[in-house]
Amino acid sequence: MEGKEEGIVAVVTLKENAHKVEGGRASVFYAENEEELEYLTMLLSRITTAMAHNLGNGVYILVKH
């Protein structure tokens, strides 16, 4: 499955930031707090072998390069 699909594979953000993301092709994961946010991002990054990026507004995206 590695390298097959390019682009955003998942989006992770806090529940309170839900208005900043719209679901599209990628699944959106909502975290309860910062700690869970970081953990979810790390886990998803490892599982999907995608790179985690921080958009700076509380939204993290996982991108296959």
Next chain:
Amino acid sequence: MIKHGTMILLAVILGTGFRVSLLKVDYRQYPGYPNGYIVHLTFGFIAAVLGSLIMPALIEENYIAVTVLGAAVQQFRDIRNMERDFLSEIEATEIIPRGKAYIEGVAKNFEARNYLALITAFMTTVGYYILEQLGVELLFRGLAGIVLGGIVGYILYKIMSNKTVGDIAKVRITDIEFSGPMDANMGVEGVIMMNIGLKEALDNWKESGVGIVIEPKDDNARATLANIGQRQAIMHDLVSQLGTKLDKGIPDYTPVNQLNLDTGRVGMLIVPIEKDKECIKEAVESTPILEDAKRKPLATKVGRKAAD
């Protein structure tokens, strides 16, 4: 005894010797195993034999024999294909791939080295033959052959050795600049090159990451460094010498490079295993300039005019 035996033997030894001397394991880490050596030594030997047989064939007025060279060239081209296929196949298993341009360069080198063995052997017989015609003693004939073959071989060897990045550019090691919210954006000299989402990865980058700036010395160098294959080759060489903290499935430490479009400088970010600035600098500087990446805009009229 075989006719012209001394001449042929001498040429074969010298030609093969040159091929052997070129077969050192260098930073390219290839060939590394006896199998690779055997292949190349055998081909080098065959090349030397062919080269040494040209002169005797001419002396005996057996001109048709010389046409065999045509078939030989085909064999050597196969070496190039063999190398290219092999290196392309293992590309998928490299942490940082060599890149197509690098592979092409290596393959061409291996082909050219056989011609070097052939020409060296040929020139040895020429030197030997000339003195034979002058009626000089055997010992001096042999010496003349060795000297002529040696000189021509050495000149070709010198011509064939590539320029390196250090010749066309200045390399500087700098700190990585972190910017943006949570310091997530990384770059050097104001060019943002990468965004890191994971805190753990970011901490690692801050601790052991290194920024490299390659500053071209002139417009020729700028055009050469703009070549993607050339930059890939630099990264491959760097990683194969100093290592990188990278594994499959963890893309956060992937080395990146980016051109500064305004200055033509190449910025590079990497997490080496050995964070030794001098060694990193040397590794970058010693990367060969690839034949396919070499550009010379200053050699053209338009290029010169546009440059000033």
